[in-house]
Amino acid sequence: MTKAAERIDRVSRSQVDKFEERRKTLADAAIQTLSELGYARTSLREIAQNSAFSHGVLHYYFRDKVDLITYCVRQYKAHCVQRYDQIVATARTGDALAQGFAEGLVQTLRDEALMHRLWYDLRSQSLFEESFRADVLEIDQSLERMIWRIVSRFAELGDARLVVPSPVAYAMFDGLFQQALLHYLSGSGNALADLRERVLQLLPHLVCPSQSGTTQPGARLVAAHQQRASHSA
Amino acid sequence: MTKAAERIDRVSRSQVDKFEERRKTLADAAIQTLSELGYARTSLREIAQNSAFSHGVLHYYFRDKVDLITYCVRQYKAHCVQRYDQIVATARTGDALAQGFAEGLVQTLRDEALMHRLWYDLRSQSLFEESFRADVLEIDQSLERMIWRIVSRFAELGDARLVVPSPVAYAMFDGLFQQALLHYLSGSGNALADLRERVLQLLPHLVCPSQSGTTQPGARLVAAHQQRASHSA
DNA sequence: AAGGCTTCTGGACAACTGTCAAGACTTTCC
DNA sequence: GGAAAGTCTTGACAGTTGTCCAGAAGCCTT
Numbered sequence: 001m002t003k004a005a006e007r008i009d010r011v012s013r014s015q016v017d018k019f020e021e022r023r024k025t026l027a028d029a030a031i032q033t034l035s036e037l038g039y040a041r042t043s044l045r046e047i048a049q050n051s052a053f054s055h056g057v058l059h060y061y062f063r064d065k066v067d068l069i070t071y072c073v074r075q076y077k078a079h080c081v082q083r084y085d086q087i088v089a090t091a092r093t094g095d096a097l098a099q100g101f102a103e104g105l106v107q108t109l110r111d112e113a114l115m116h117r118l119w120y121d122l123r124s125q126s127l128f129e130e131s132f133r134a135d136v137l138e139i140d141q142s143l144e145r146m147i148w149r150i151v152s153r154f155a156e157l158g159d160a161r162l163v164v165p166s167p168v169a170y171a172m173f174d175g176l177f178q179q180a181l182l183h184y185l186s187g188s189g190n191a192l193a194d195l196r197e198r199v200l201q202l203l204p205h206l207v208c209p210s211q212s213g214t215t216q217p218g219a220r221l222v223a224a225h226q227q228r229a230s231h232s233a
Numbered sequence: 234m235t236k237a238a239e240r241i242d243r244v245s246r247s248q249v250d251k252f253e254e255r256r257k258t259l260a261d262a263a264i265q266t267l268s269e270l271g272y273a274r275t276s277l278r279e280i281a282q283n284s285a286f287s288h289g290v291l292h293y294y295f296r297d298k299v300d301l302i303t304y305c306v307r308q309y310k311a312h313c314v315q316r317y318d319q320i321v322a323t324a325r326t327g328d329a330l331a332q333g334f335a336e337g338l339v340q341t342l343r344d345e346a347l348m349h350r351l352w353y354d355l356r357s358q359s360l361f362e363e364s365f366r367a368d369v370l371e372i373d374q375s376l377e378r379m380i381w382r383i384v385s386r387f388a389e390l391g392d393a394r395l396v397v398p399s400p401v402a403y404a405m406f407d408g409l410f411q412q413a414l415l416h417y418l419s420g421s422g423n424a425l426a427d428l429r430e431r432v433l434q435l436l437p438h439l440v441c442p443s444q445s446g447t448t449q450p451g452a453r454l455v456a457a458h459q460q461r462a463s464h465s466a
Numbered sequence: 467a468a469g470g471c472t473t474c475t476g477g478a479c480a481a482c483t484g485t486c487a488a489g490a491c492t493t494t495c496c
Numbered sequence: 497g498g499a500a501a502g503t504c505t506t507g508a509c510a511g512t513t514g515t516c517c518a519g520a521a522g523c524c525t526t
Contacts, residue, residue: 022473038361040273043513054475056516065514117360124357127350127418128271137419163438167412168431175408179400185360186370198401205396205438255503276483287505289486298484 023061026051027075030068035118039069039125066131073122073132077139080119081146083108088149094157101150102199105173106192109180116181144170151206160207169206176202256294259284260308263301268351272302272358299364306355306365310372313352314379316341321382327391334383335432338406339425342413349414377403384439393440402439409435 029051034042044065048055062068084104091097108116119139126136148166155162162169176198184191262284267275277298281288295301317337324330341349352372359369381399388395395402409431417424 019472038358040358041361044515045513053473055514056476057474059515060473117357120360121357123415124350124354125271125273127353127415128274133419137415140415164435165431167427168409168435171408171412171431172405173408175404175406175411176401178408178411179404182356182360182370182373186366194400198398198404202397202401252502277485278483288484289506290504292485293503 019061023071024075026053026058026061027068027072030072031076031115031118034069034072034121035114038118039121044068066129069122070132070135073135073139076115076119076122077135077142079115080139081142084146084150088153091153091157094154097150097154097157098200098203101154101203102196105177105180105199106196109177109184109195110192113181113184116177117185120178120181143174147173151203154203155207158207159210161210162206163208164206172202173199252294256304257308259286259291259294260301260305263305264309264348264351267302267305267354268347271351272354277301299362302355303365303368306368306372309348309352309355310368310375312348313372314375317379317383321386324386324390327387330383330387330390331433331436334387334436335429338410338413338432339429342410342417342428343425346414346417349410350418353411353414376407380406384436387436388440391440392443394443395439396441397439405435405439406432 026047030042030047033047033050037046044058045055047068048058058068062071084101087097087100087104091100122132123136123140126132144166147170151162151169164172176195180191180195180198183194188194259280263275263280266280266283270279277291278288280301281291291301295304317334320330320333320337324333355365356369356373359365377399380403384395384402397405409428413424413428413431416427421427
């Protein structure tokens with residue numbers, strides 16, 4: 001075994017690339033199967049049936065099932081984060097950014113619902129299977145950073161200050177999207193419109209204008225939180 | 234077959250109760266197993282091993298595995314919602330309610346982390362297995378109502394109006410809790426303190442004072458939502 | 467063309483799964 | 497006390513699972 005490891009030292013680069021390429025191909029088949037059946041019902045034979053190969057080859061390219069799924073989780077990450085940075089780069093007003101962000105989430109929900117139900121499935125699995133946890137946490141952090149870039153830019157365009165830290169912002173939109181996904185897959189026709197509406201409604205609440213001399217209702221509470229030590233008991 | 238259904242018409246009430254009682258006992262064993270292993274790895278034999286009975290008895294009290302797990306999901310619901318209504322009833326100030334709510338979430342995370350990772354696991358499963366979906370949605374709604382009672386009371390105590398509708402409020406706290414759970418189970422020592430801090434910080438942002446004559450930013454959105462909320466309630 | 471390496475197949479294995487049924491034990495009721 | 501109903505155990509079944517392996521097939525160098 002460990003052919004994969006041995007190869008790297010011996011063979012030419014083109015062969016290494018071909019080996020890595022096939023791993024990606026098989027991982028694609030695995031991801032497709034996982035997004036259709038879910039982690040609990042996905043077997044190696046089913047994955048192979050969604051590929052051009054037989055089930056035995058999976059153990060030629062991956063040590064075991066955990067190795068394969070871990071690789072899938074990593075591959076999923078690359079596919080996941082790229083969409084929204086373009087929105088951040090092109091939007092020239094806060095409104096446009098909010099619209100683009102909301103529309104992006106709606107499109108993601110409509111076009112990649114199965115992909116994202118896989119993500120939530122795997123993230124839940126990572127609560128039980130320690131092997132996935134590191135990769136899941138890494139993806140989670142990169143998603144959080146993506147959300148942070150969006151809300152930061154939104155605040156910047158509106159000349160405002162953010163009143164929630166990065167983890168809170170991510171948790172909120174993640175919760176909204178997960179809720180929308182559940183209702184969307186349950187056949188609710190309003191899920192897409194609801195998601196758009198709620199995102200557009202929520203985004204302005206994350207900032208408060210910074211130029212005004214009068215203290216906004218949220219600002220005091222932010223300051224109050226700053227010295228939270230006196231409260232937590 | 235369908236002994237459970239036949240019995241109800243024939244036998245005495247005490248026997249029905251005993252039958253129902255055993256179902257609950259077995260469901261408890263199942264829930265314990267599920268919360269330890271997760272849905273994907275939980276088998277009927279493993280459940281039976283966590284009970285005082287052998288594996289065959291499960292098919293005497295439940296039609297099949299889906300029937301058992303569905304029953305478990307329903308039983309989980311009863312166990313879940315009760316904790317926070319007492320906090321709502323006893324808190325006499327907004328600050329006290331916020332403190333109680335945050336502390337309740339922290340305690341829940343600390344004491345029942347495994348239970349709630351089961352909940353998130355099953356909710357993810359319902360994205361694939363249609364059988365669970367109705368019950369999951371019902372639990373989700375009852376959790377949403379619980380959150381709504383809390384934030385409503387919080388607004389009432391502060392003589393303020395809520396600026397987010399019920400689904401958004403639930404999605405936000407659900408996202409925060411899920412995030413905290415992931416980090417808590419990953420061994421992060423800050424998870425509990427972070428959750429408390431973030432809940433206390435977030436709660437005030439959901440309301441804006443209602444006595445002010447000036448229109449707050451977002452007040453229009455609140456008004457737009459007001460009729461939706463009353464419609465769905 | 468031959469040999470060696472890589473890639474892939476298909477079958478075998480043991481373990482495990484949900485399901486079921488035959489029978490033993492227990493309780494209830496007349 | 498004995499029959500009937502309810503309860504539970506045990507073992508079996510067919511199917512599936514992850515894993516492994518012997519060898520076929522493809523590919524490249526010599």
